[in-house]
Amino acid sequence: MTISASHSLDFGGEAICFAIERTARRKTVAISVGHDGVRVLAPSDLDDDRVVAIVRRKGAWLLRKRAMYQELGGVVAAPEFVSGETFYYLGRPYRLKVVLDADAVLSRVTARGASFVAPVQPDATAEVRRAAVRGALRHWYRDxxxxxxxxxxxxxxxxxxxxxxxxxxxxxxxxxxxxxxxxxxxxxxxxxxxxxxxxxxxxxxxxxxxxxxxxxxxxxxxxxxxxxxxxxxxxxxxxxxxxxxx
CATH class of the missing domain: 3.30.2010.10 (Metalloproteases ("zincins"), catalytic domain)
Structure with a gap:
């Protein structure tokens, strides 16, 4: 996968910014809009001008999709991995509970009822605790x-x-x-x-x-x-x- 220089289109007075990601596996151009902006996937042998023209034809659709994310408030605030925060599993909310445990070597999250319980060392700094809980949650989700x-x-x-x-x-x-x-x-x-x-x-x-x-x-x-x-x-x-x- 290779990424070209960034591009910007003016459509109806609004700027649409994107970079072109190229891969030899693709035969057609794919355009998507998500929390991270506009994503354009293109075949490796298709020149930038043709890709940009395809994106321009999708301008109205892209602006509608982007407006939807703006109405949703963009992205949610980054979690701090502290007690009281809500995380989801298969659509169900779980409240995070960080507990102090002198026997905790590596934080291991367990699901108990509607809570995620994460034990951490009492003498760990706040930054170390957050990193440990984040890593434990990622491990739990991946598993x-x-x-x-x-x-x-x-x-x-x-x-x-x-x-x-x-x-x-x-x-x-x-x-x-x-x-x-x-x-x-x-x-x-x-x-x-x-x-x-x-x-x-x-x-x-x-x-x-x-x-x-x-x-x-x-x-x-x-x-x-x-x-x-x-x-x-x-x-x-x-x-x-x-x-x-x-």
């Missing part, structure tokens, strides 16, 4: 993602009548999921914070890419066949996704 994601991918594979794909849980801040040319699905561990309906949407989307790598008519027909309400789920993920990124 549970590894348990749930392959099982759900197998369900989608059965619906599509394909061999269950290899699923890898990865750390990527700009994408919920991807599928490579070999049919290996990579899923962002943060997705485990979302409701299962949205987890299933992302996995279904990537499973359809096992059949068709591009967003062709065949791809959308396959996705609609196994998930008729995929558009509503995609919109909901757009609205909620910023809550799950830290």
């Amino acid at each position: 549970h993602a590894k348990r749930h994601f392959p099982a759900r991918a197998s369900v989608m594979a059965e619906l599509l009548a394909i061999v269950p794909p290899i699923v890898r849980v990865v750390d990527q801040s700009k994408r919920w999921g991807s599928c490579d040319a070999r049919g290996c699905i990579r899923l962002n561990w943060r997705l485990i914070m979302a409701p299962m309906t949205l987890v299933d949407y992302v996995i279904a989307h990537e499973a359809c890419h096992v059949l068709e790598h591009s967003h062709s008519r065949r791809f959308w027909r396959s996705l609609e066949t196994i998930m008729p309400d995929y558009e509503a789920r995609a919109r909901q993920l757009d609205k909620l996704g910023h809550m799950f990124v830290w």
Whole structure:
């Protein structure tokens, strides 16, 4: 993956800023809008001017999507990993409870009822405590993602009548999921914070890419066949996704 210089378009008096990410695997241009701004993926052999022209044609849509995120207040405040904060697991809220424990070597989060309990050393500084809790939460989420994601991918594979794909849980801040040319699905561990309906949407989307790598008519027909309400789920993920990124 390579990234070109940044670009800026004026559309209706508003600036649309983006960088072009290039990959040899892509055959078409893909444009998305999320908590991190506008993302443009393009084939490695397509020149910048043609890509920019495609983005310009999507200008009205891009501004509507960006306005939606502005209405949501952009991104949520970065968590401080202290008692009282709320974190999500499969769409359900859990209240974080940081407890002092002289026997704690590395903070290990456990789910108890509607709480995440994280023990930390009493003599640790506030900065060290926050780092330990953050690391423990990430470990907990990744562990549970590894348990749930392959099982759900197998369900989608059965619906599509394909061999269950290899699923890898990865750390990527700009994408919920991807599928490579070999049919290996990579899923962002943060997705485990979302409701299962949205987890299933992302996995279904990537499973359809096992059949068709591009967003062709065949791809959308396959996705609609196994998930008729995929558009509503995609919109909901757009609205909620910023809550799950830290």
